[in-house]
Amino acid sequence: MTNTLLARAMGGTADPPLLPLPDRVAELLAELGSPPRLAAHLRAVHDVAHQLADWVGLTHPAVLFDREAVLFGAATHDVGKTVHVSELSGPGAEHEEAGRTLLLQHGVSPRLARFAATHASWAESRVGLDDLLVSLADKIWKNKRVPDLEDLLVARLAEVTGRAVWEEFIALDGVLARIGEGADGRLAFQASFPVGA
Template sequence: MRPSDDELSRALHGPADPPLHPLPQVVADLLRTLDAPPRLAAHLRAVHDVARYLVAWTEDRCPGPAVDREAVLFGAATHDIGKVVHPAELSGPGSLHEEAGRELLVAHGFAPDLARFAATHATWTDGGTTLEDLLVSTADKIWKNKRVPELEDLVVARLAEATGRSRWEEFLALDELLERLGAGADERLAHQASFTTARPAS
């Protein structure tokens, strides 16, 4: 059975436990235009919410223009949008959604520099990866309390470079934050699972 638009609205704006910030309006509007599956909207909202905490914490540790807040939040809010094109990857493995998501965002008028996160969120080991890319990738892991030491080491290195503090100091601070953010993973996973992977009825 296809869900109603009410379920997509609930995924985008409804209450959650723990509470989740809403997606940027431009992203919510795009998901409605695409008739996105409610589970995808719920997932993007959860990752975006975690990214908000990550980027705020990073700004506190790295005063100045060290991180592009809006880019991180947009990237987190749209990183899996290619799963509209490849819906099987909502409930199973696959990477076809990555490039498809970048192309979809560009086709809808978003700048390539913002659209890139849909393609780069799983390729954080590639050369040219920015701190913004790493934060989106980290949010996409820690929302479900998945720890990836190699990814976290890259974040630590960038933080140490930006702050002048030791890697060990940055590691301890990041580890404490990720432990705290990961504590809400079970609730976020349950919230996401309460939504269907089917697209809304037109």
């Protein structure tokens, strides 16, 4: 039953429609015995990251970012919760470094594994645009607005485009409002899966 739930969380029919997790991520989660709720969460964040990456690509063609890294990072950012399962339903940050370590142990490059450790540390100066997009996807999937995070992304976009910060803010605000409208459905999808493996 759990394998069926996990498979459904990773790629089954979803309401609202959500893109399936990449095969590589699905295989890793199955191997790690991921709780179905974690897989559902990663799928929801991955779907939102797709929407953000599409928006940046279409509206900011001069902005260089690693789309595939962003999508992989969103799909694996909380993988450390396979080890720290209590952090699925409660606070904690032990999953961050544990996730990076797990990914590295499973042959994932440091370039891609880093998101497991950086998704909650977006305020640090070393964090790049790709990391900010993963962090934002991890917030906006449930329509949580984090002004400081959004301001960092707006500033990075304005640096590249040369547009005024307020113009970038209005554009980002519009796409986040649109994505946020689907939050209740994504939250219900995640909640429909058990925390236990």
